[in-house]
Amino acid sequence: MSRWRFAGLATSAPLCALALLSVSSCAGVPRPPEPVSPPQEPPVVELKLDERLREIEPPGPLAPRIHWTPAVPDEGSLVVLTLEPEPRGLPVFEVRARARDRDVALSSLDGGAYFGLVAAPLNVPEIPVEIDITLADGTRITRRLTLLVETLDFAATRLRVASRFTAPDERAVERIRREREIVRAALATVTTVPLWNGAFIMPRDDATTSPYGQRRLFNNELRSRHTGLDIRGRTGDPVYAANSGRVILARNLFYTGNAVYIDHGLGIITGYFHLSKHEVTEGQWVEKGQLIGRVGATGRVTGPHLHWGLYLQGAALDPSTLLAPAFARISDRLPAPTVIVE
Numbered sequence: 349m350s351r352w353r354f355a356g357l358a359t360s361a362p363l364c365a366l367a368l369l370s371v372s373s374c375a376g377v378p379r380p381p382e383p384v385s386p387p388q389e390p391p392v393v394e395l396k397l398d399e400r401l402r403e404i405e406p407p408g409p410l411a412p413r414i415h416w417t418p419a420v421p422d423e424g425s426l427v428v429l430t431l432e433p434e435p436r437g438l439p440v441f442e443v444r445a446r447a448r449d450r451d452v453a454l455s456s457l458d459g460g461a462y463f464g465l466v467a468a469p470l471n472v473p474e475i476p477v478e479i480d481i482t483l484a485d486g487t488r489i490t491r492r493l494t495l496l497v498e499t500l501d502f503a504a505t506r507l508r509v510a511s512r513f514t515a516p517d518e519r520a521v522e523r524i525r526r527e528r529e530i531v532r533a534a535l536a537t538v539t540t541v542p543l544w545n546g547a548f549i550m551p552r553d554d555a556t557t558s559p560y561g562q563r564r565l566f567n568n569e570l571r572s573r574h575t576g577l578d579i580r581g582r583t584g585d586p587v588y589a590a591n592s593g594r595v596i597l598a599r600n601l602f603y604t605g606n607a608v609y610i611d612h613g614l615g616i617i618t619g620y621f622h623l624s625k626h627e628v629t630e631g632q633w634v635e636k637g638q639l640i641g642r643v644g645a646t647g648r649v650t651g652p653h654l655h656w657g658l659y660l661q662g663a664a665l666d667p668s669t670l671l672a673p674a675f676a677r678i679s680d681r682l683p684a685p686t687v688i689v690e
């Protein structure tokens with residue numbers, strides 16, 4: 349049985365009122381990389397044209413083929429969306445997409461195809477997706493779909509940390525509030541072209557010690573979820589950028605300690621927490637594998653380690669999904685980014 353429910357199809361003449369990101373707009377980025385090759389990946393899920401679409405005037409290439417991978421995403425996954433407009437007939441002028449009422453930045457590929465990334469966050473069993481296509485003659489097509497997400501059983505654990513992290517005083521509460529806004533603004537960064545370069549790598553070549561999604565009880569009083577992946581390391585061990593991009597935050601924060609956030613483009617942001625030392629500054633461009641910090645035990649921790657996080661569309665996802673073969677393959681098809689401006 350298909351994991352997709354086809355929830356509607358409509359054409360509309362007026363311009364969409366939603367503040368969508370255009371695939372052609374590249375605000376803040378001097379030069380988008382030129383796509384070099386069309387996607388070769390076989391579709392995991394393909395949605396056929398609805399019969400009603402064929403009645404639209406003018407007839408022809410009105411429906412893109414839509415592929416998603418993984419076909420059945422787990423909670424916390426990164427989902428790769430690929431759109432392939434029919435090659436016959438009228439050209440496509442613009443393609444826009446939204447998921448969970450958030451913009452999905454799309455990147456064009458050769459052959460008129462596009463791809464974008466959709467977040468499947470924890471505790472969200474269904475993700476509404478809307479795709480808007482504008483043809484060269486102004487005809488607009490909207491497809492609405494619902495992506496069904498596989499829920500998982502996550503392990504639970506008890507942890508003991510300094511009491512100031514479970515019962516912060518008034519001053520700390522104010523700091524936490526202030527920092528939450530800073531991080532939220534940083535995570536809202538969407539660079540509309542990919543800045544990453546080929547497949548992602550682990551920021552440390554070491555064992556993972558605590559998985560994403562784990563249910564946690566701190567000091568027998570505070571329930572929380574582990575929204576990243578912990579990697580083993582001793583204080584001072586190197587931490588490397590999982591891919592190229594721009595450092596959007598590099599500072600000390602209450603819970604995450606010395607933290608680095610890197611914008612990799614198309615909405616992908618990775619985070620590296622609890623560092624003993626920063627090796628980069630905010631605004632800096634970093635290459636894949638570049639030293640960005642040192643393992644430490646700053647912030648809410650039980651000991652030295654690296655916490656690695658992945659953020660997309662405001663959701664904290666499992667960073668190991670960046671290493672999934674499907675994502676690595678689409679990453680390999682992108683050219684190296686040419687955007688290096690200090």
Ligand SMILES: [Zn+2]
Nearest residue numbers: 576577578655
């Ligand atoms: Zn962690």
